[in-house]
Amino acid sequence: MAELLRHLLFVLNPVSGDTDKDELETTVRVTCTEHGRTAAFWHTTGENDLQKLTQHLAGQPYDAVFAVGGDGTVKLVSEALLTTNAILGILPMGSGNGLSKDLGIPQDTDEALELIWDHEVRAIDTLRLNGHFSAHLADLGFNALVVKKFCDGDTRGPGAYVRIALAEYGDYEPLCYRIETDQETLETEAFMLTIANANTFGSNVVINPNSRLDDGQFEICLVAPFPAGAAPGLLYRLYTEAFDESDYTQRLSCHRATISVPGQEKALVQVDGEPLELELPITVEISPQSLRVLTPQQG
Incomplete structure (x- = not known):
């Protein structure tokens, strides 16, 4: 009601x-x-x-x-x-x-x-990354770089984002990450690493399918380095809620995580569309159902 x-x-x-x-x-x-x-x-x-x-x-x-x-x-x-x-x-x-x-x-x-x-009032989870607030999605790696250049530019809209992504893809060097969660520890190289409270970027890329904003947990979504020839198939899966069906993707569900990049003291992170430089390691914590939001009536 x-x-x-x-x-x-x-x-x-x-x-x-x-x-x-x-x-x-x-x-x-x-x-x-x-x-x-x-x-x-x-x-x-x-x-x-x-x-x-x-x-x-x-x-x-x-x-x-x-x-x-x-x-x-x-x-x-x-x-x-x-x-x-x-x-x-x-x-x-x-x-x-x-x-x-x-x-x-x-x-x-x-x-x-x-x-x-x-309306319906829905209570959703929120995150903190080294104390920085996030209600939606944050990431390290390629997308963080593109968002930074997008925010620094004068042109807005999806077209500007795509142009920057295409220009940066060829020279981008993936990073190695160490991820420690309350469930597991993983060391891996990744093209991008997304800390996902939700499931979909504003570009309609579904990075975290079937997730909920009020389930008391978040996901770490990894896209491994991939050859240029694999890009069309990967993009197709990201736009069709088939993230888990790719050979280049992996997801971890957790309630707390610490992320580091061996050999680096800081990392570029985009947090809900805002590019930030954060000290490493990055500690991610969740506050379950801490924000009330007006949403359409369900059913």
Whole structure:
């Protein structure tokens, strides 16, 4: 049953996506007024946003806080909500929108707004990587490099990501990883290593099929180095939820993990779309069902 949500905050990233934010604010305000809700707005600036938003939320009794933007905005709002009773809502406006897709949230703005009065509240797990928050997917290796170059560039959209990936593939040298979990220890070379709370990247690549965001565990998904001739078949499996059917893939399920790269003190990691340089080893811990999210009614 949907909870009655009257007081809403919309956190906007002014530069995310192509939508006119002034027009969007008008649409949101009119929609909320028509349904007897109040709407307030808070804009990110890129400077101490987490601290400022956390302080703002501490003094305001919002029922739900909507992240209006891409993966970075969703990550920001999700982390800020951990110390509140408010529920996370998402209006997808970014290039990937990975978490919203995994949760089945409509990608159309008007349809996503309907979750204000027609929704199910779902409690999902969250992760910490050396203390850094993640609600969706993080990885080391090739994809982390591509995400870093994508974020440093001026062009957005799937096409830009693909161009960078193609340009970097030929020169990329896979890393060796040592992975210690509460279940097993593994040393292996990998093209990329994904720490997966969810199952699908914003690009619709299914890296962790049949996983759940509320199962109290996460997966470490490994893609081994592969010859160029194997790329089409591997990509096909990644886009058709057949990750486990490839000779170049492996998954580990766990509740805690430590990841190191022998000979390195730091590693580039993308965390929910944000590239970070983290000290090694990286300790990954899970907080079961620690974030409440508005999702479509099931059934």
